[in-house]
Amino acid sequence: MPLLIAYASLSGNTRDLARQVRARCEARGHAVTWLEAGLHTPAEIGDPRHDLYLLGSWTDNAGRTPAEMKRFIGDLVAAVGRPANVAVFGTGETQWGEEYYCGAVRRIARFFDSPFPTLEIEQMPHGQRDALAIRRWTDQVLDTIGTDTHADPARHLA
Numbered sequence: 768m769p770l771l772i773a774y775a776s777l778s779g780n781t782r783d784l785a786r787q788v789r790a791r792c793e794a795r796g797h798a799v800t801w802l803e804a805g806l807h808t809p810a811e812i813g814d815p816r817h818d819l820y821l822l823g824s825w826t827d828n829a830g831r832t833p834a835e836m837k838r839f840i841g842d843l844v845a846a847v848g849r850p851a852n853v854a855v856f857g858t859g860e861t862q863w864g865e866e867y868y869c870g871a872v873r874r875i876a877r878f879f880d881s882p883f884p885t886l887e888i889e890q891m892p893h894g895q896r897d898a899l900a901i902r903r904w905t906d907q908v909l910d911t912i913g914t915d916t917h918a919d920p921a922r923h924l925a
């Protein structure tokens with residue numbers, strides 16, 4: 768089964784982050800199902816069950832989860848229950864205060880009782896430091912499911 772990357776992005780920061788996470792997953796040989804909350808629903812992606820769910824979100828007012836992400840999560844839980852393998856990433860702005868910074872990322876991780884650390888990036892990912900943080904986080908998450916049995920075998924043959 769492939770991995771699912773589903774994200775919500777208003778102005779592109781989280782989409783850019785999701786693209787970098789996707790690139791790392793694919794570089795390690797994993798097939799990725801790609802879904803933008805608000806544009807696509809789990810019903811549109813065929814079998815909604817995946818080995819790993821990587822959920823990304825921007826944060827709305829006072830640390831809240833944006834409406835399109837809430838809807839997506841509701842649809843996902845209706846389709847597959849509350850999966851155990853959920854890793855959460857996202858972007859926010861520290862000017863909202865530490866209490867609210869990337870609040871949606873933290874709320875989603877709590878909701879799914881995620882066993883992974885969250886990946887929180889300030890606004891648009893940029894520079895070596897963010898690139899390294901994204902690569903390390905993605906590797907840490909992927910290491911827990913292994914690369915050999917779950918990776919897309921076709922990519923290893925290519």
Ligand SMILES: Cc1cc2nc3c(=O)[nH]c(=O)nc-3n(C[C@H](O)[C@H](O)[C@H](O)COP(=O)(O)O)c2cc1C
Nearest residue numbers: 776777778779780781825826828829830859860869
């Ligand atoms: C109405 C509004 C409220 C926001 N509230 C928060 C907040 O409480 N905490 C936070 O970290 N960022 C907050 N932000 C900042 C965005 O989450 C941040 O700019 C994010 O990178 C946007 O991601 P996107 O480009 O993927 O939409 C808010 C932005 C908007 C427009």
